[in-house]
Amino acid sequence: EGAAAMILQGVPASAGYAIGKARVIRKKDHSRQPVVRIAPSGVTKELERLEAALTRAADELSRLHAKWIRDNREQEAEIFEGHLFLIRDEELLSLVRTKITDELLQAEFAVGEAAEAIASRLSELDDPYLQLRSADIRDIGDRICRCLSNKPVERTESNNEREILIAEDLLPTYIAQLDEAAVIGFATSFGGATSHTAIIARSLGLPAVIGAGASLEQVKDGQTIILDAVAGTVILEPSEGDLARYGELSEQHLRRMNTLRSYKDRPTRTSDDHLVELTANIGSVKEALSAADQGAEGIGLFRTEFLFMERNDLPDEEEQYRVYRDVVQAIGPEAPVVIRTMDIGGDKELPALNLPQEQNPFLGFRAIRISLEKTDLFKTQLRAILRASAMGNISIMFPMISTMQELRRAIEAVEASKAELAEAGLPFNRAIRIGIMIEVPAAAIMADRFAKEVDFFSIGTNDLVQYTMAADRMNTKVMHMNNGLEPAVLKLIHNVIQAAVAERIQVGMCGEMAGQPLAIPLLLGMGLQKFSVGGGSVLATRERISRIGRRESQELLKVVLELDDPEQIKACVEKWYASRQMDL
Template identity: 85%
Template sequence: MILQGVPASAGYAIGKARIIREEVSHQPVAKIDPSTVAGELERLEAALARAADELSRLHAKWIGDGREQEAEIFEGHLYLIRDEELTSLIRSKIADDYFQAEFAVREAAEDIASRLSRLDDPYLQLRSADIRDIGDRICRCLSNKQEERAAPGSEREILIAEDLLPTYIAQLDNEVVVGFATSLGGATSHTAIIARSLGLPAVIGAVTNLERIEEGQTIIVDGVEGKVIVDPSEEDLASYGELRERYLRRLNELRAFGNRPTRTSDGHLVELTANIGSVKEASSAADCGAEGIGLFRTEFLFMERNDLPDEDEQFEVYRDIVQAIGPEAPVVIRTMDIGGDKELPALNLPKEQNPFLGFRAIRISLEKMDLFKTQLRAILRASALGNISIMFPMISTMQELSRAMEAVEAAKRELAEQGVPFDRAVPIGIMIEVPAAAILADRFAKVVDFFSIGTNDLVQYTMAADRMNAKVMHMNNGLEPAVLRLIYNVIQAAVAERIPVGMCGEMAGQPLAIPLLLGMGLQKFSVSGGSILATRELISRIDRREAQELLKDALELDDPDKIKACVEKWYANRQASIMMEVALGKSQ
């Protein structure tokens, strides 16, 4: 039996199924006598302190193991467990509703998690799992229960569950558990991140019916193709054993690409940078061999807080990113892309029926000019310390761009009058993520210093297909002919005006898209930090002149499946295994 899912952590694992069944969380309402409220609050405070101590020790362990980026997950959990929004809500449910502490914790955690899961932002949706993880930890501490762990056994185990929490995965024994499959979660969830760090092959969305898998059955987890094979044949076992050995050899080969320039096989240099959302991600990207930062998502400085970061706080973050990646390395700082689906409590923005087409990104910045100018001043101050560029998100019209650039000039004048140093020639670019901007790319290219193509939004806007809607997700495909032609036109417009053009959307790291993008003349690729080495290795195998011929053939096709087949055939004819290239792309 083969169950198809989504790859979350690449690799191949063979073992015996161990079924993890969650306790039913929908427990009946547990009330307390009002006279016992004080005692229940004391139990809560003790449990919060114990949970914080556990997370502090877990964070320290991962720091000690040299996994700073992953340790940040537990630092985030520690922050959330001390967050007033969560703890005040729990206390209120005890003191005002007379709920038992365990019930109050689960109710409060579920309230916040449900709110996050309803947002259109995939990142914030997946953070709902962290809130539930924290709620479970507090409840275990209230009940004085130890966290369940896999016990050493003679056979290697594959965990099968509805969902697995990141702190659970972080404490597994790799000698016992060699992979897992769940019915919930996402490829960018913290559980998936921890699994990738530990090298645990994982598949999500495959185990839709836990009863189909029995305890002790032999299981193969194919974290490359997203398959779970139950009771495999001897032929399957032999085949996947060989695949696993080949995969491990390829990972060793990739380490050689850590400090190399990113160059095609015919000697053409391109820039390979990282997309980040924090200082720690910048440090991790540097360790992975990133040549700079192609996109810093500054909105994470503003979200999930009740106040706004002031100029000094923002400046310190931008300064720290420059220090983490190096003063000579390029750092592209995008002004905040907030609003609609990304809530900002401090602004009290109204709910919108269609947030992706609503009041967001540059539209908010241009209306909240004081907020915008504060951010611009902080970025400009940091520009004196490194190779910083400013990028505006969701530009749709020339008028928007003109007003944004006027705001930069006003911020420059203020700093100059105060004698504050900054780069007076700081490059200014825009994200091309709205079809209107792509159509007017030739006009925008005469005004800005660079383009960065944001394919995540550009694809869904071009195809009128919400990337979070399962019914139309098949249309959210960068290989759609209309999307490829639009991207090609943007790149041509940039080349004609001799300005750099890059891509910071997910498409920049997709193996099937990379040769087409090189053929179009894309100069800068910005991908997740973990994809740097695989992307550099793949680019090193591609002759750009041959990629240009491939592009001509692809642009003549009117079916994304035919374009996919065309690229796969192109790889096969050059004795490059597309299976392994796709595997490495999905492994990050």
């Protein structure tokens, strides 16, 4: 046996395995190219060149958009629809024109500098969603520059049928035009699991590892490598044993994917014939389309704050209404859609509100607390949601409710918004359902009282766990305490579910815990009626629930609730799975 293989760690973005030759794509270093300036008399001509390039770039994007629509890939088509919008972004173009007219830069350099300035600013923000949008700005910049120089679209030409692309970053445009027969996967230094790059990789069924950092510089062109896009690793110098093992893993993965796909149009039913509802958590229309494609029965959480965050102004009622309407159309008018009012604050900033910095924003002025103070902002959103409710099965959900007074004031705002729409003669669902997120321990403890005042609960475990355990989920020193299997957390969740069942209101969960294999049998045993998970986890969650009986889950829960150590609870659930010959 030779030397051990070298393993480079990244983040899995599109699950699967690939074995093949590395094709290393080195980024061109534009910073070393001499800047080209123009004479003042050439400004008009340069601005005309810019306009011609923008028109050509828009034509290319329209063709790409149309191609993906033809291929029934609406989610990916929306990426290029977004690029069409960005290509006329006034902030970008204003900066480009200033660099041409004031700094006398040639258009190519003006575009490159402007795109990089905006992308760099986005990538430095705390919010990961906005960081990932910086790739779209760079993609747009690259496209305009290529159109300025009249270069054709760069394509991947390959003589090898088993290539794995290795790059700092692969922009959506590049991936969308890959030769799918030649490229079997890719790994990048940058990027995140929700980037457009990752979305397109998942759509094409290409295994992808992203965010592997500078370690990828060790990969040599033509080197045989293994891409493990389940563990998120790139394996260099694999042994014969590694190659054989991953060949088998690859075949198992394909069989597993085929099995999961067979669950797409099935109801979500336990092995002893108990129906539960399985929905998806989304942050955009394109994620709603993806959720529908994954077989979600509805939308259990629409995080509307992303509508507010990528901008310096606030979306008006009409813009919000169109988005909520489009989500209904994406998932279907009969499917339930739970729209959460904006949950700004904590780690999500809203530039337009110019809120003061806080020492502890997670315990500060956020979510419903902002909405109840800024009532114009709140009622604009409520009117938009109510108007969209005329188009489908929409419910309103309030985040971070801590007190009964907050809930009652929020319901008053809904009633006032209904009155305004009625006076204007606009249609809406007068019997719209109203629910709350249970994510603050105060609400979990008072769940029996809250259950008398709302139509449904949705348990947000991401915050409920960190608040219950007083353990910041971003702090590595206390991350071990941020665990949904902590006895205190399980007892709180059980209390919430029992309170909902007693009042005959629906109780669901939209936190990460809803899709975790160790938690699923415990939640079924507690009587959870609705699981809302990330779109990519819908089929795996449905398949798992179908193999678990509700009655046997109740027996497991009785044992677990007697334990006082999360490690014991974990071992107990693992043993339970093993006794049923089920993988975790």
